[in-house]
Amino acid sequence: MGRSAPGRQVGAAAIPQPSEWSGPFLEVRGLSVAYPAGSRRQRVALRDVSLDLVPGELLGLVGPNGSGKTTLIRAVTGVVRPLAGEIRIAGEEAVGLPQWEVARRVAVVPQNPQLPEAFTTLDAVLMGRTPHLRLLQMEGPADLEAARRAMLATDTWALADRRLGELSGGERQRVVVARALAQEAPLLLLDEPTAHLDIGHQTAVLEMMRSLCRGEGKAVLAAVHDLTLAAQYCHRLVMLHQGSVIAQGRPEDVLHPELLERVYKARVHVFPHPWSGRPVVAPWCSVSG
Amino acid sequence: MNPSTGSGQALAEGASTAGELPLASFRRTLWPRLLLGLSLLLAAAVVALVVGPAGIPLDATLRVIISRLTGLDLAEGVPATWRDIIWEVRLPRVLLAGLVGATLSMAGATYQGVFRNPLAEPYLIGVATGAALGSTIVVLSSPSVSWQGLSLLPLAAFAGAIISVVIVYGVARVGNTVPTTTLILAGVAVSSLSTAITSFLMLRSTTHMFTVFSVVLGGFNTATWTRLVWAVPYVLPAAVVILAHGRVLNVLSLDEEQARQLGVDVERTKLLLLGAASLATAAAVSVSGTIGFVGLIVPHAVRLLWGPDNRKLLPMAILLGAAFLILADLLARTVDQPSEIPVGIITAFCGVPFFLYLLRRARGGVF
Numbered sequence: 001m002g003r004s005a006p007g008r009q010v011g012a013a014a015i016p017q018p019s020e021w022s023g024p025f026l027e028v029r030g031l032s033v034a035y036p037a038g039s040r041r042q043r044v045a046l047r048d049v050s051l052d053l054v055p056g057e058l059l060g061l062v063g064p065n066g067s068g069k070t071t072l073i074r075a076v077t078g079v080v081r082p083l084a085g086e087i088r089i090a091g092e093e094a095v096g097l098p099q100w101e102v103a104r105r106v107a108v109v110p111q112n113p114q115l116p117e118a119f120t121t122l123d124a125v126l127m128g129r130t131p132h133l134r135l136l137q138m139e140g141p142a143d144l145e146a147a148r149r150a151m152l153a154t155d156t157w158a159l160a161d162r163r164l165g166e167l168s169g170g171e172r173q174r175v176v177v178a179r180a181l182a183q184e185a186p187l188l189l190l191d192e193p194t195a196h197l198d199i200g201h202q203t204a205v206l207e208m209m210r211s212l213c214r215g216e217g218k219a220v221l222a223a224v225h226d227l228t229l230a231a232q233y234c235h236r237l238v239m240l241h242q243g244s245v246i247a248q249g250r251p252e253d254v255l256h257p258e259l260l261e262r263v264y265k266a267r268v269h270v271f272p273h274p275w276s277g278r279p280v281v282a283p284w285c286s287v288s289g
Numbered sequence: 290m291n292p293s294t295g296s297g298q299a300l301a302e303g304a305s306t307a308g309e310l311p312l313a314s315f316r317r318t319l320w321p322r323l324l325l326g327l328s329l330l331l332a333a334a335v336v337a338l339v340v341g342p343a344g345i346p347l348d349a350t351l352r353v354i355i356s357r358l359t360g361l362d363l364a365e366g367v368p369a370t371w372r373d374i375i376w377e378v379r380l381p382r383v384l385l386a387g388l389v390g391a392t393l394s395m396a397g398a399t400y401q402g403v404f405r406n407p408l409a410e411p412y413l414i415g416v417a418t419g420a421a422l423g424s425t426i427v428v429l430s431s432p433s434v435s436w437q438g439l440s441l442l443p444l445a446a447f448a449g450a451i452i453s454v455v456i457v458y459g460v461a462r463v464g465n466t467v468p469t470t471t472l473i474l475a476g477v478a479v480s481s482l483s484t485a486i487t488s489f490l491m492l493r494s495t496t497h498m499f500t501v502f503s504v505v506l507g508g509f510n511t512a513t514w515t516r517l518v519w520a521v522p523y524v525l526p527a528a529v530v531i532l533a534h535g536r537v538l539n540v541l542s543l544d545e546e547q548a549r550q551l552g553v554d555v556e557r558t559k560l561l562l563l564g565a566a567s568l569a570t571a572a573a574v575s576v577s578g579t580i581g582f583v584g585l586i587v588p589h590a591v592r593l594l595w596g597p598d599n600r601k602l603l604p605m606a607i608l609l610g611a612a613f614l615i616l617a618d619l620l621a622r623t624v625d626q627p628s629e630i631p632v633g634i635i636t637a638f639c640g641v642p643f644f645l646y647l648l649r650r651a652r653g654g655v656f
Contacts, residue, residue, distance in 0.1 A: 077550045103552030110550070116542040118597040127540050131552030135533055183551070 015105055016090045018055030018186045019217035024088075026053040026076070026187055026219055031085035033068075033075050045071040047243045048085070053187075053219045058209050060234030060251075061223040064264050067240040069223040070111060073189045076221075078102040089187060103131035107183035109176050111191040117165030121175050124164055125151055128182035143182075150181035153208065170201045177205065181212075188212065190222040194229060202226070206233040227281040231255055232273065239263065255279040319601055326608030330387065333612040337383045337619040338375070342626060345371050354380060382512040385520075385576060386618040386632075387611035389509075390583055392524050392573040393417075394610020397584020398591075398603055399531050399566040402538040403559055404458075404467040407589065408647060411570040412581035414472060415453040415479035420567075420574035421504050422483040423449025428504070429494050440519040446571035447523075453479050454567050466544070469648070506631040507578030509618050516576040523572035527565040528607070534562055535600035542597070580614070580633045582640020587613050589647065 018025050031049045034042040046068045053059050061069045074080045087094045089105045129143040151157040154174045194202040212218045224230040231251035238248040241263045247254045267284035339347050349367045353375045356363040400409035411417045427445035461471040540548050545555045587610040621632040
């Protein structure tokens with residue numbers, strides 16, 4: 001997907017692809033975000049968060065509800081302005097970049113996206129090409145090709161003519177993933193991409209993220225609620241707790257029962273997966289028989 | 290999503306053949322529709338030019354118009370009164386009705402896109418009545434304000450329109466959405482206040498009562514070439530801005546956060562589009578008064594017939610909006626002969642059932 005179509009770039013500078021980048025592709029340093037921005041009664045949602053994401057890596061963002069996962073994604077995509085800190089994408093400061101410049105670097109799968117019901121699936125995926133098009137420019141063959149590849153990869157090509165209002169929850173989710181792929185941004189952020197999906201679709205989405213990392217060297221950051229799923233597919237995990245990073249590292253180093261009890265206020269069992277050896281988190285069940 | 294195929298294989302498969310599907314079909318469907326719209330508009334215009342109490346036949350009508358346009362003398366034998374009726378009364382009236390219909394319909398489609406609400410309409414959200422108030426104030430203070438031949442009346446109307454849209458949007462907005470209930474309530478409130486002030490000013494002034502009254506009621510019985518010339522310099526640039534944003538309006542039909550994450554400068558775009566739609570509405574109101582529901586009926590009919598893509602919706606709404614108001618005006622001046630009824634009555638008769646229907650199924654699948 002790194003194939004660039006000459007002559008149709010909006011801006012001048014080409015964005016480095018992750019495959020040609022060594023070192024962290026996304027660097028977040030000392031990031032703090034407060035809501036509502038600029039208000040006197042603001043609530044701090046992220047406090048001094050730092051993390052790195054290298055090309056080809058699938059980084060899992062875990063933590064309880066309200067721990068700041070979505071806020072971190074919104075900050076990286078330029079939707080909220082940070083109070084303090086730096087966000088660097090391919091070595092370049094991303095805070096304050098024009099919105100279309102950010103969108104050419106970062107594609108997002110939001111948590112509960114509102115989709116206009118009457119548009120077709122293909123229309124929706126082609127909207128992912130927005131940052132590559134000038135105001136009066138129509139989608140050309142290169143854009144269609146990008147959309148088609150994204151839809152084949154997400155198994156939504158067969159739905160191309162269907163209206164968004166007719167799709168099931170799982171299909172809509174895959175269409176939004178396809179739109180993010182069609183954006184052809186080197187950095188991919190997913191906010192709970194597996195929520196509302198059954199286990200078949202959950203594993204399929206995460207398998208696909210893994211193959212994007214491996215095959216195309218994309219850098220992927222995924223907020224995942226299900227700790228077991230995150231541990232199976234992510235290279236590393238970052239755990240947020242009340243807006244701060246409380247632990248990060250390999251899944252087996254992060255997912256400790258004591259830490260989980262402190263963060264989630266629930267006792268859990270953690271044991272290795274019988275096949276992969278990665279941690280499986282199961283509820284502490286006091287009911288028996 | 291089948292894990293076993295993976296993206297690699299799928300990508301290789303996709304790279305071989307590119308289906309030209311959406312683009313080709315876009316072009317294939319756009320031009321016939323535009324042609325259809327144009328012919329409907331032309332037919333409406335011809336009917337409106339010919340029908341009337343003077344009973345002027347079609348060929349005389351066309352000969353007068355062609356001879357005036359080309360300078361050739363084809364109108365030999367056509368009585369002078371007929372020439373005057375056609376050139377000074379009917380043609381400007383039809384053109385003005387067409388311009389206003391196109392403008393209101395385009396503005397309606399734009400408000401609907403920006404607010405992500407199918408019920409947004411220049412009249413219902415108080416923009417048109419705000420514009421009427423603006424132009425009333427100017428008419429009462431100095432009726433002939435102009436700068437180098439450019440009438441400033443539309444600008445006064447624009448001030449009123451933009452104040453209304455800012456208030457309505459500010460009040461109706463809940464988080465990042467504009468729910469139907471708050472939008473309509475805020476629109477009704479602002480609209481009532483503007484109309485109340487306009488009525489008060491109207492009652493205070495006896496000299497301009499008729500002018501102001503016609504602004505409130507709306508209609509084309511005072512149409513002249515001069516009025517047409519007032520409105521065009523404001524409507525045209527607004528139309529260019531709006532038509533250029535068709536694809537961006539599609540992206541805005543997602544929520545604002547998604548539009549931002551897809552690279553749209555949402556605040557700037559909204560400002561630009563609301564400004565353009567309000568300017569166009571203001572220009573229309575300043576030459577024809579407030580005419581409701583055109584901006585609701587026409588874009589919605591277009592959406593039902595041909596889908597929600599704003600790149601097709603906007604031009605079609607412009608063409609059919611023009612045709613619709615020309616025919617509505619024709620009805621307004623013929624149903625109750627020899628007197629006329631305000632065209633707003635006709636559009637309300639068509640629009641209110643439509644509005645109620647839309648309100649009933651507010652979460653429809655056509656948007």
